[in-house]
Amino acid sequence: MSACSERVKTCQTCARAKIRCLRTPGETVCDRCLRLNKQCYFRPARMRQAWSKKESRLESLERRVEELLGQQSHGGCSQHSDHDQSTPSTTSTAGDVIDRGVVTLGEADALLDSFRRLMMPHFPFVVVPPQMTVSELREQKPFLFLAILSVSVTRDVELQRFLDEETAAVLAKRTVTDHYHKASLETIQGILVSVAWGQHQAGAKGPKRHALRDFSNYLHLAISLVVELELDRPVELRKRCPRMTIDTISPIARPLHILQDEQRAVIGCSFLASCSSVITQKTCTFPWSSRVEAFALELSEKGEYASDQSLIHLVRLQHLFERIDHLSADPNIPTAGYTSPIGDMDAYLHLFRTMYSELQEYTAQLSPHFTDNNCAFTPLPTRYASANCRTVLLAVQLHTVNLYLCQVSLFEKDSIAQLPHSIRVDILCHGLATARSSFDAFLTIALNTERYLSYSQWLQTGFCLILSCKLALMAASDKSMRLNEPRVQALVDKLDMIRVLDTCVSRQLSQEPDRKTGFDYSGWLQWIQEWVERHYNASTSREKVSQGGIAVEHTIVPVHPQHQPTHSAAPFCTADDLGIPVSTEDYIPWPGFPDVVPSDNVLGGWMDLGVISL
Incomplete structure (x- = not known):
């Protein structure tokens, strides 16, 4: 009977009594219930769940391969070797900021054109070919495309913030959360673009977009990708296999334009790491190396763009920058509280003269094309950039290295007073002349274009400005030196x-x-302006008081008796001699750096005018 087949085999009466339930075929009541004249009830049977067959590991991998092959054939995208072109990460262009309506294709094209004309000349480490259209860049390098849009927006705060957050999210997915995405050159290029102009990208309602901490994290991430991809090595030395592997893997040959993009990215990582670490006094994780210089030399000889010719000069100047920085850290150089013998002082003078001579000779050898700030991004056969496209990248680098030599020589050694008077005057004059030259170059930049300066130029310009103030106050505070040295x-x-x-x-x-x-x-600049005017006026007022022979108390800076140096050949005065109190009010918070308590100023050095040795 069909009804019985849909029931369980034991009736409820027998089940409660825990007795075997027997039923004569064809009967609807079991034998026991029939004999005892009891109601026989069978509970309906439960429907069994049909379990699906578990997919094996092999079947899972085969299904995944079929899906990937289907996506590639559907998208019709060309295949690229190794890491020269990144696979459209985070998926394809479907779902990017253009497909979602955040930015139109026309607006993206205008932003890309603005990036090429106004921003790219200041950062020769990532070059977008002039023949590449916005659609091609969007398809082939989606992350670099997004990073360029993010830094190119300068007016719309909300759009700027959204694109910045989108860039950070895509970068996190590429490098952390998406385990299927391989490291690529495009990711490095996108990071470099993000950090190159991140100091200016901030909304009115939020903190600085890229504080110093974010800059370091992003840059170190780019450096780690360079190491992972072995881009810091020549192609023939890229093994791409561990030492315990028996089989060797030959390096994959890559097109010349891909190899040159890799070399530019490596130079950019090294340049940013070295520049920021020297000025902010941090440990450099990617200093100068002979391989980096070899890359720059190769680009200067075979580079596709005119901007490639300036890379070798940037690398060599940065190497000299690092060597000068080693002077301040060398324990054999006279330091605070240490009276050095004449031999050590002679050794220091020899090092200084050597550095100074190398810097002057190198500057004289540079082509006027670079010293006049004419570093346009121009393909060698035809001119791409307009005549108004100029950069101060190399000029700022030259001035920074020259002024840093003065910083190390005049302000970082308490025993510097042992230097001969003529040497200290020469250093001061060299610094004053360099400061004037740097501002002549900077103030020739077209108004409203400072926004397009890259991070290294922004950092170096701030350093030059503050050190120029220190040199000017040093000269203005010493009347005897100004009278004896016209x-x-x-x-x-x-x-x-x-x-x-x-x-x-x-x-x-x-x-x-x-x-x-x-x-x-503007607030930071006005702070410096008030500080310089206050102490400059205090210095001149003391001269007037000294000439009149009347002791008058200054309302801002207390006047102290003019200190007569004990060493006849050391007429420079200290901060105490000038009546400049070292207080927390003289702390200058440089934009983009972490806010710290002035008394615990971890920056110190050139950014804290209150502790300079005038």
Whole structure:
């Protein structure tokens, strides 16, 4: 009977009694219930769940391969070898900022054109070919495309913030969460673009987009990818296999344009790491090396773009920058509280003269094409950039290295007073002349274009500005030196630091629209201007008091008796001699750096004017 087949084999009466239930075929009641005249009830049987067959590991892998092959054939994208072109990560272009309607294709094209004309000349380490269209860049290098859009937006705060967050999310997926995505050159290029202009990208409602911590994290991530892909090695030395592997893997030959893109990225990582570490006094994780210089030399000889010719000069100047920095860290050089013998002082003078001579000779050898700030991004056969596309990248680098030599020589050794008077005057004059030259170059930049300066230029310009203030105050504070050395007074007058600061503040205030998007340094510049004017006026007022023979208390800076140096050949004064108190009020918070308690100023050095040895 069909009804019985849909029931369980034991009735409920027998089940409760825990007795075997027997039933005569064809009967609907079991034998026991029939004999005892009891109701016989069978509970309906439960439907068994049909379990699906478990997929084996092999079947799972085969299904995954079929899906990937289907995606590639559907997208119709060309295949690229190894890591020269990244697989459209994070998936394909379907679902990017253009497909979601955040940015139109026309707006993206305008932003890419702006990046090429105004920003790329300041950063020769990532070059977008002029023949590449916005659609091609979007398809072939989606992350680099997104990074370029992110840094190119300068007016729309909300769009700027959204693109920045989108870039960070895609980068996190590529490098951390997506285990199927391989490291690629495109990811490195996108990171470099993000950090190159990250100091200016900030919304009005949030903190700085890229503080110093974020810059270091992003840059170290790019360096780790360079090491992972072995881009810092020549192609013939890229083994791509561990030492315990029996079979050797031959390096994959790559097209010339891919190899040159790799070399530019490696040079960019090394340059940013070295520049930021020297100025901020951090440990450099990617210093100069002979391989980096070899890459730059090869690009200068075989590079596709005119900007490649400047890379060798940037690398060699940065190497000299690092060597000068080693002077301040060398324990054999006279340091605070240490009276060095004459032999050590002679050794220091020899090192200084050697560095100075190398710097002057190298500057004289540079082509006027670079020293005049004319480093346009131009393909060698035809000119791509307009005549107005100029950069101060190499000029700023030259001025920074020259001024850093003065910083190490005049401010970082307490026993520097043992240097001969003529040597210290020469160093000071060299610094004043370099400061004037640096501002002549900087102030020739077209108004409202400072926003396009890269991170290294931004950092170096801030260093040059503060060190110029220190040199000007050092010269202005020593009356005897200015009277005995007319060239010092002439250079101080020519520099005219008060006017320079006033011009910088005026230029910054004139860029009102950029202030809401993070490019606002007017407060920092005004702080420096007030500091310099306060101490400069205090110095001149003491001279007037000294000439009149009347002791008058200054309202801002207390006046102390003019200190007479014990060493006849050391007329420079200290901060105490000038009546400049070392206090927390003289702390200058450089934009983009972490906010710290002034008394615990971890930056110190050139960014803290209150502790300079004037």
